[in-house]
Amino acid sequence: MALRDAGAEVVYLGLRQTPAQIVAAARAEDADVIGISVLSGVHLALAREVREAQQAAGVADIPLVVGGTIPPQDAAALAELGVRGVFSVGTPIEEVVRGVLEVGLLARDPLTPGGSR
Amino acid sequence: MSSTDSGIPVEPWYEPPDGPAPALGRPGEPPFTRGPYASMYRGRLWTMRQFAGYGSPEETNERFHFLLERGQTALSVAFDLPTQLGYDSSHDLAGHEVGRVGVAIDTAQDMADLFDGLPLAELSVNFTINATAPIMLAFYLVAAEQRGVDPAGLAGTLQNDILKEFLARKLYVFPPQPSLRLAGDVVEYCARELPRFNPISVTGYHAREAGCDAIQELGLTMAAAIAYAEHFTARGLAFDSFAPRLSFHFSSQLDLFEEVAKVRAARRLWYQIATERFGAASENSGRLRFFSGCSGATLTAQQPLNNVVRSALQCLAAVLGGAQSIHVMGYDEALEIPTEESVQLALRTQQIIAYESGVTRTVDPLAGSYFVESLTDQLQQRASALIEDIDAAGGYVRLLEQGVPQRWIAESAYAAEKAVQSGEKTKVGVNRFVTGDDGPPPQLFTVDETAAARQRARLAARLAARDDAAAKQELSQLREVVAAGGNTMPAFLAAARAGCTVGEITGVLRAEFGEYTEPPPW
Numbered sequence: 241m242a243l244r245d246a247g248a249e250v251v252y253l254g255l256r257q258t259p260a261q262i263v264a265a266a267r268a269e270d271a272d273v274i275g276i277s278v279l280s281g282v283h284l285a286l287a288r289e290v291r292e293a294q295q296a297a298g299v300a301d302i303p304l305v306v307g308g309t310i311p312p313q314d315a316a317a318l319a320e321l322g323v324r325g326v327f328s329v330g331t332p333i334e335e336v337v338r339g340v341l342e343v344g345l346l347a348r349d350p351l352t353p354g355g356s357r
Numbered sequence: 358m359s360s361t362d363s364g365i366p367v368e369p370w371y372e373p374p375d376g377p378a379p380a381l382g383r384p385g386e387p388p389f390t391r392g393p394y395a396s397m398y399r400g401r402l403w404t405m406r407q408f409a410g411y412g413s414p415e416e417t418n419e420r421f422h423f424l425l426e427r428g429q430t431a432l433s434v435a436f437d438l439p440t441q442l443g444y445d446s447s448h449d450l451a452g453h454e455v456g457r458v459g460v461a462i463d464t465a466q467d468m469a470d471l472f473d474g475l476p477l478a479e480l481s482v483n484f485t486i487n488a489t490a491p492i493m494l495a496f497y498l499v500a501a502e503q504r505g506v507d508p509a510g511l512a513g514t515l516q517n518d519i520l521k522e523f524l525a526r527k528l529y530v531f532p533p534q535p536s537l538r539l540a541g542d543v544v545e546y547c548a549r550e551l552p553r554f555n556p557i558s559v560t561g562y563h564a565r566e567a568g569c570d571a572i573q574e575l576g577l578t579m580a581a582a583i584a585y586a587e588h589f590t591a592r593g594l595a596f597d598s599f600a601p602r603l604s605f606h607f608s609s610q611l612d613l614f615e616e617v618a619k620v621r622a623a624r625r626l627w628y629q630i631a632t633e634r635f636g637a638a639s640e641n642s643g644r645l646r647f648f649s650g651c652s653g654a655t656l657t658a659q660q661p662l663n664n665v666v667r668s669a670l671q672c673l674a675a676v677l678g679g680a681q682s683i684h685v686m687g688y689d690e691a692l693e694i695p696t697e698e699s700v701q702l703a704l705r706t707q708q709i710i711a712y713e714s715g716v717t718r719t720v721d722p723l724a725g726s727y728f729v730e731s732l733t734d735q736l737q738q739r740a741s742a743l744i745e746d747i748d749a750a751g752g753y754v755r756l757l758e759q760g761v762p763q764r765w766i767a768e769s770a771y772a773a774e775k776a777v778q779s780g781e782k783t784k785v786g787v788n789r790f791v792t793g794d795d796g797p798p799p800q801l802f803t804v805d806e807t808a809a810a811r812q813r814a815r816l817a818a819r820l821a822a823r824d825d826a827a828a829k830q831e832l833s834q835l836r837e838v839v840a841a842g843g844n845t846m847p848a849f850l851a852a853a854r855a856g857c858t859v860g861e862i863t864g865v866l867r868a869e870f871g872e873y874t875e876p877p878p879w
Binding site for chain 1: 438442450452453454457458527657658659691692693694767771774775778787798801804874875877
């Protein structure tokens, strides 16, 4: 809701999506950012699988961000997997919005941060 | 127990000199505003029931023993997501989720291992299971049979509230109508065979945790209870045959007096619904009993030790409201499933309130407070208005199918979060009194990464050891019962005895009922 309020187009896939489904949708929608939310604690394994699926589909350049119940000590491991933003429990909404828009815009036009299409 | 610390005698309950107001009654008497039982905690304390489960059955069994040895008085099983969605641990979709947020149970034999060494005949067990509830009940009954325990004597609660899965918890599998049929099969079976078992726990907890307010929690819970009662009576069950065994489940958040008023209003409202709407003849049909799960959503990842205090307040609210059983959240649950240290502290929180605070000495101690009685009236009125709106819009199930109450919750949650973000609502350690140095993160629970592989190996061994033809035979019998519209419980029991897995049994139901996809939330 907050991302929509901020002017982003949000394609919400709903619950229980596999990494392959997520990547296929991102590709079909020409997404600027992929965001996944994980509350069960399997964020490391799932983020790895989504990144692998992105590589396999040739869309590794779409930045991946992860939100959910994520202990602070896991943030570094997620970054190593290539996750560009981690929004754990308690992250202010505006920080999530700013973070998602920033990585999305950077990916779209890496030479002019803040630029838009 | 019967006097204060300084020796002043304490009566079982207090009331005005000219007797109780009709809207209150006496404890244990209609309309049960003051509590379902006359003696309440003077007669028996609430049941201390910490929700627990992770890894394989033997690991959770260890946690159960740990809790009981420390004075817990009943058990509550958390199942992993594959079990809740009816996938075996070996299924592709189960993947990393095996044993993650609860215990993995694939077969009745797993259920027997889960309760190894525990006195089933004396224990009350809660099962937080919904879409696959009838299957888990069948597994439990078969495990009891194998141990020589008469199922008729078993006590416990099956959550089995599928409507709130569509509303807020989201672990539905089948569409609403066949889901209601399965819930009804369990209720019908339990009414006949398991007199001490609560076959359904009508739950407002998850809607509240997902972000609605106390009025919506109360109104939506009652609307769901009405929908179930209408469904069960429509299939021919007498209201008084199942209503006395309906259990309820509320959250307990931090607005102490509102939380107490909420459950007092809930009891009065349910009595009114039972008698006026459903013509209850048995007094027990209108006697609302509830479990309080306290609240994880109010806990913070920041300064996690602050959650110890929040949990104590939530537990106190549940006790002052007259809960029959309580789970207290661990302080680390905004980050991980709780450690042994954390669950012990949660249990000790209950024990300190029970044995040291003195609040159990008299029933409904806040009765007669101008504020609390006014709040109780307000909550009842506002929740009743919500129920009327739901009735007028065609009923609760219809609204759920259209995604309407789901949107109410999303809107409330967003508004509440914005109030925290703007500082309008204070959250200590989050938007005020932030030190910038929260200290090192607590020692969190570490997941045994080998548990899932062990569970898959166990399942493979069980499948290899069973009589495959007999198992297949039971599955095809089940398919026939499902298609013919009969009560499915006996077929689930037969399948469980033959070693069928949760994935196989749910597979039959998936094929017959189809799977539900929710409407886009916005």
